[in-house]
Amino acid sequence: MKKLLLILFVFAVSMNVNAQIETPAPSPFAKMEQKVGLTDVTLEYSRPNMRGRTIFGDLVPYDKVWRTGANARTKITFSDDVAVNGQTLKAGTYAIFTKPGKQSWEVYFYTDYNGGGTPQEWDDSKVAAKVTAEVYPMPMQIETFTMTFDDLTSSSATIGILWSDVYVGVKFDVPTDKAVSASIDKVMKGPSAGDYYAAAVYYLQEGKDINQAKTWIDKAIAMAGDKAPFWQLRQQSLIYAKAGDKKGAIAAAKKSLAAAEAAGNDDYVKMNKDSLKEWGGM
Structure with a gap:
């Protein structure tokens, strides 16, 4: 009986496999x-x-x-x-x-x-x-x-x-x-503060021309004016320090510290204080 059931099972499976024909x-x-x-x-x-x-x-x-x-x-x-x-x-x-x-x-x-x-x-x-x-x-x-x-x-x-x-x-x-006109307007107005910031940070991180990075970060901060965020000021201080401008680095770090304290960002407060101690600004 078991042998018969096994034969029927194998037959059913083979029929099912044979039915797997692909047609258009x-x-x-x-x-x-x-x-x-x-x-x-x-x-x-x-x-x-x-x-x-x-x-x-x-x-x-x-x-x-x-x-x-x-x-x-x-x-x-x-x-x-x-x-x-x-x-x-x-x-x-x-x-x-x-x-x-x-x-x-x-x-x-x-x-x-x-x-x-x-x-x-x-x-x-x-x-x-x-x-x-x-x-x-x-x-x-x-x-x-x-x-x-x-x-x-x-x-x-x-x-x-x-x-x-x-x-x-x-x-x-x-x-x-509409899309092309917006793109033309953006390009003709030149790089944004964010563009200058991104380029400057990239040059800093990749060890490229630090003086060029300094020029770009200054443009980014100038375009932001009094609203320059603490994280951008932090990067400005690091770029200045890398460029050998310790006085400028300390000034930027102090601005970043004040902005970070106002924003309640403890991480940036600590980073700026540590850098100021390292650069002799505290």
Whole structure:
């Protein structure tokens, strides 16, 4: 009996192993990544085929919400805030649902992007943006459901939806000019106090030109003025000491000590006192 059970077990296991045959997905998954201006956009969707079927008005009914593809919900991800028909889509991921019509489609960017198919209960509060897009008839049949990024410019692109003899496009705008303008303004204004401070501390820690570090830390402290924090003043004292300017090191350490005491930072109070004793300032 035990021998018979063992044989049946081995047979069942072998059948299960033999069943592990990999076959092509009927609606293959696709992932597209596109840089639009300075914004990263990622589109993930599955691609069903026509297979001789009538698509719109039959397989995909008119005037009903459609998942826009197959399998899991079609998802689009923006690395920055974008605008769709004057509506702001915050940076993040959205499901794309559509409601096909003969002359136009409703296109929805839905915040609940997990799961497959359309939501069992549609929630209008989860519609981050809604666009009406015109239907353009295609001069040929598109066998496989396709989504594209079309009409790329430095500040916009169009999400294309193609299947059967239909093309629908949804334009979105990205904040390229705002980002570039801000970058230009920052560069043209020159390094910030934080930039000078970071460069000075790096030179100190890496044993590079200490006089250059001294110049940079002085600029950082001057730009901060009376609001120079105790940790920056501490680094200034260390740079001065390394440069052989003991008098300047003591003066900076005393300022750092006073600021640290006012802030209640005992660690910096102790470090400054220890340095002042070492440099003969106390």
